[in-house]
Amino acid sequence: MTKPYDVLTFMDVCVDLLICGGDVVPRFGQAEQLVGDYSIELGGSCCIFASQTAKLQLNTVGVGFVGDDAFGELVLARLQESGMIMDYVKKDKSCKTGLGIALCDVNDRAILTYTGSIDAIGPDNIPETLFSLTRHLHIGSYYLMKSLQPHLRHIVQKAKQSGMTISLDTNWDPQETWDDGIWDILPYVDIFLPNVNELKAIAKQETVEESIQVLKEFVPLIVVKEGAKGAFAYNGGKYFRAEPLKDIQPIDSVGAGDSFNAGFVYAFLSGHDIQECLRIGNYCGGMSTTKAGGIAGQVRIV
Numbered sequence: 001m002t003k004p005y006d007v008l009t010f011m012d013v014c015v016d017l018l019i020c021g022g023d024v025v026p027r028f029g030q031a032e033q034l035v036g037d038y039s040i041e042l043g044g045s046c047c048i049f050a051s052q053t054a055k056l057q058l059n060t061v062g063v064g065f066v067g068d069d070a071f072g073e074l075v076l077a078r079l080q081e082s083g084m085i086m087d088y089v090k091k092d093k094s095c096k097t098g099l100g101i102a103l104c105d106v107n108d109r110a111i112l113t114y115t116g117s118i119d120a121i122g123p124d125n126i127p128e129t130l131f132s133l134t135r136h137l138h139i140g141s142y143y144l145m146k147s148l149q150p151h152l153r154h155i156v157q158k159a160k161q162s163g164m165t166i167s168l169d170t171n172w173d174p175q176e177t178w179d180d181g182i183w184d185i186l187p188y189v190d191i192f193l194p195n196v197n198e199l200k201a202i203a204k205q206e207t208v209e210e211s212i213q214v215l216k217e218f219v220p221l222i223v224v225k226e227g228a229k230g231a232f233a234y235n236g237g238k239y240f241r242a243e244p245l246k247d248i249q250p251i252d253s254v255g256a257g258d259s260f261n262a263g264f265v266y267a268f269l270s271g272h273d274i275q276e277c278l279r280i281g282n283y284c285g286g287m288s289t290t291k292a293g294g295i296a297g298q299v300r301i302v
Contacts, residue, residue, distance in 0.1 A: 005134040006269060007053050008164075009046045010126070010148060011064025011089060012141035013117040014098030015071045016043030018293055020252055024103040024110075041293030042078040043100045044118060045140035045171050048255040048294040051082040052262030052284060053138075055300040058269065061130060063088040065120040067097035072117070078295060088127065095120050104252040107228050113174070118144050123151040131162035136269055140258070142170040142182065149180060156188040165268075167191040169261050170198060178202050186218040191268065193261050195225040221274070223264060223281070225257050230282055233274050242278035245286030255294020260285030263299070 021036015042051065046062070054060040062084055066072030068091045075097060080086055098118035103110045118141065131137075137159045142149065159166055168189045170182065178201045186192070192215065196208060199222075203211035208224065212234050215222055222234045230244040263284030267277040284299050291297035 003133055003135050004059065005061045005085070005130070006058040007050070007060045007136050007138060007265065008130055008134040009050050009060070009062055009138040009140065010121055010145065011050065011062040012044040012046045012098070012145055013064045013066050013072075013075055013089075013120070014043040014047070014100050014113070015074055016041050016100045016102050016254060016293060018102045018104055018252065018254060020104040020292060024105065026103070037292070039292045040074070042075055042295050043255075044098065045169060045258050046138065047075070047079065048258035049138060049140060049169075049262045050084050051079065051295045052259045052288075052298045053266060054082040054084040055298050056262065056266045056284075057083075057301045058266055059085065061085045061088060061134060063121060063126055063130070065090055065092040065095065065117050065125075067091070067095050067117050068093045069097055071097035071099065082295070088130075092117065092120055102254055104254060107250075107253055109252065109254060113144070115144060119147050121145065122147045123155065126155070128158070131158050131164060134164060136165045136167070136265060138167045138169075138261070138265060139185075140169045140171060140261075142168070143173040143175070143180060144171070153181065153184045153188075156185050160188055165190045167193055167261065167265055169193040169257070170202065172198065173201070176201070178204070183218070186215070189219050191221045191223060191265070192219040193223050193225070193257075193264070195227070195257060199224050223278070225260055225285070227253065227256075231260065231278055231285075233278055235274055240274045240278055242275070242282045244282060248286055248290055250289035251292050251297075253289050254292075256285045256288045258294060259288035259298055
C-alpha cells in the first residue's frame, strides 16, 4: 500500500540568531566587541531537516508548536515556504518560541539555547494515525526534547509495527551524560546519524573505530558526519566514504548536518545504495554552508 506521507518528524521549533565575522568569542567585564554580521533564521535540527526533505519533494509532516510571537511567525513562514505539510504545527500561547544564539566561525560554532517551544511537544500531541500513513520517522534533538524523551521507546515500537523505517540524530547533549534512555531506542533505529564527537561520546570510546564496534551491535547502518572532511558509513562489516564538496565558499556550518541527514534519508527512501546516499547527503550538507543559517542554501528540486 502506498502511503501518502514520506517523512514524519517531531519539531524542535526555534529560531537561530547567528553572529558571524570578527571576534565572536565573548568577554565579560562589560567588554564590547564588533562583529561582522548577524542574521535571524529558522533553527532546530528537525525543522531544518524537514525544510530540506520538503524541498527535495518528499511529503514531509512535522508535529510541533510555535510560540504566539514574532519568532513563531518567522518559523511558520519558513516552513510554509519549504513546502512542508503544516497541518500539525500549531501556535501555543503558553510558551515562547525557542531561541538558539550561534557564535559562528567558518567550521565551528558555539550555541546558547533557550528551549521554549523546542520542548513543547509531548506524546499526546502526536496523532497515532500518522504512523500508518508515513514511510519514515526521523528523530532529532534527542537530548533537548525532554517531554518526549521518556516516551520514545513506545513511539519507535509503534513506528516499527506500522512498517516505518527510522533515523536518529541525537545532536549534542548539553548535560554531557550521553544516556537518558538512548540505548533503549537504538535497536529500533535503521540509520544512526551522529557526528564524530557525538559518536564517541555516546559509545563512550576514545576512537571512531572502537565506537563503531560498540554501536554496530545495535544499529545496522551508522552514518558519521566529519564536517569539512566529508562523511562515512558503516554497514555489514564494510566502510563507505564520500568526500566533501569542492569549489564552494562556505559561510557557516549551521544546520549543515541536518541538511546532510535530509539528503541521506531522501536517497535512502529513493532506493539508492549507501555510496550514493552519502554523496547526496554531502551535496545537501555542503550547499547549505554557502549561505548564512540553516536553510537559505538548501537544495530545492523544482
